Amino acid sequence: MQRSSEKPLTRIQKQNISAILEAALEVFSVNGFRGSTLDQIACAAGISKPNLLYYFNSKQAIHVALLSELLDAWLYPLRDMNPNGDAKDELMNYVRRKLDLSRNFPRESRLFANEIVQGAPRIDTFLKGDLKNLVDEKAKVISGWMDKGLIARFDPHHLIFSIWALTQHYADFEAQTSLIMGKDSDKIYDDASIFLEAIFEKILA
Amino acid sequence: MQRSSEKPLTRIQKQNISAILEAALEVFSVNGFRGSTLDQIACAAGISKPNLLYYFNSKQAIHVALLSELLDAWLYPLRDMNPNGDAKDELMNYVRRKLDLSRNFPRESRLFANEIVQGAPRIDTFLKGDLKNLVDEKAKVISGWMDKGLIARFDPHHLIFSIWALTQHYADFEAQTSLIMGKDSDKIYDDASIFLEAIFEKILA
């Protein structure tokens, strides 16, 4: 049987599925799709490989399930940016929420990063569809704010990219920053928060 | 025979070795270490798999060769930052040189990104050794400039991270930016250059 069935799930099924997804997130975010094995995932989930394949037909199927969960969550903070709110507040809040995402969901960020770095073969329709549409829409909003002189004028797309780059870096390159700083990542995020707050204050002014 | 030999290389050997490294860069930067196969590399290099393994003993050996070339190049622009130069010029030049690296060597950037995202298992000694030392040293220089009021005060380590994040993003996430912008990456880099110039002017002021 496959998870696409309409029947309600038993408690055990739900438990197993979420154990699998949790394990798969752990494994895929570290090793990428091709670098991960069903053995690793089954072991991390505490079940046997055939049992894992009872819940998901294939390795691909697990990966797709993870990514679609992720992509939904990915759009939220940007979608939430309110065109009628205070321009600077809205952008600063977006920065804060994106940094919080890196802090609280670093594995999801790295799963996404793995996909993009490797050329986004499995999510290109998302990127040039839903994501592009949302970014274009919000870029127009930001551009409108710039027209009114509420924030400084820049290319709005690149301003959005800069927020992504600066916040996701702390999750995606955590191995690097933590080795260089010699601190645990919690302290790094505290400093990052202060730093990003300060530079975006200046950028937007 | 192995490349560690002291004998001078023939022209054919040099040709083959550089063909292998070029092919391996192409393949590893897209698929990561585990996701890449010797078949792919041999095919891209235009030689047979056993012949490839005549020049490099193992898949690991090719990867190590690529990474050590890369890590050297990685340190240059930062090392070049002159403590006695003009503070703002030195930092702006660092930004420019890093963006040029992304533009001219995107595959190298993605090879590096693949390594870091996946937890830097093969380059952690580099990160906490040579790289950390250099970054700490340059952070002190930058901090000195801030003390003198030559540029605005921020956490110097995070300022360096921000330069990395903002410039490398264009190479590492090129699949994303080009799909969203619907432009070829050359035009994106032109705009990125203008954008980064503008925001760092404001940040440092």
Add this chain to the structure above:
DNA sequence: GTCTATATTAAGATAGAC
């Protein structure tokens, strides 16, 4: 130095008992 052939292991997936 380069090739064909092959040994060896690992990985995705399935069969079938319970």
Add this chain to the structure above:
DNA sequence: GTCTATCTTAATATAGAC
């Protein structure tokens, strides 16, 4: 639903002829 056993393919690496 879960397991053991197993099929099948693909991938790293080597042997040995030329």
